[in-house]
Amino acid sequence: MITENEWLGIAEERFSPYRNIITKSGYLCGTSAATTFLCYYQDYFSNTIVPEHIRKPGSQETKALQDLLRVIIQPFDFPTISLQVSHGLSRYFRLFQLPFRARQTPVGGIQRVKKRLAQGKPVIVGLMKLRGSTYGNHWVVAYAYKKDETGKEWIKIHDNWGNYRKVVPASWINATVSLP
Structure with missing residues (x-):
């Protein structure tokens, strides 16, 4: 159980190595x-979730993984919904015969975020412009959550634009993708 203004989740320093994973063009934020999500899992949960010929655990070299995921998740550089991101990750897992399957929550998702963060697991989160997101519709990785003294909920994210310590309102969440 956490108290008000206490972050639940993963220490932000763990996301510093991924600060250079950015969306370089178009709608490739998914x-x-x-990429950020899988790198974290490889570094902290399962070093075989990414084959070593694609990325070595702890490496900051992520181009090969990002290029592969682009082909699997977003081959046409179109915006994505949670089904595409989760299905793309599951296709990646099948391709390498890995025992994982991505889960998605297409609407809402704050409960999934809190549950996964309580387990020390990051969550891919879709932020929505209609919910107030200054990023517009954008996929990020959430790694910490808190409720402030006014009852407002916040998440700490790696934003894929170079900021791995960004704090945004949880009310911006539209969807999630995670691993069980």
């Missing part, structure tokens, strides 16, 4: 978020 691919960038998936």
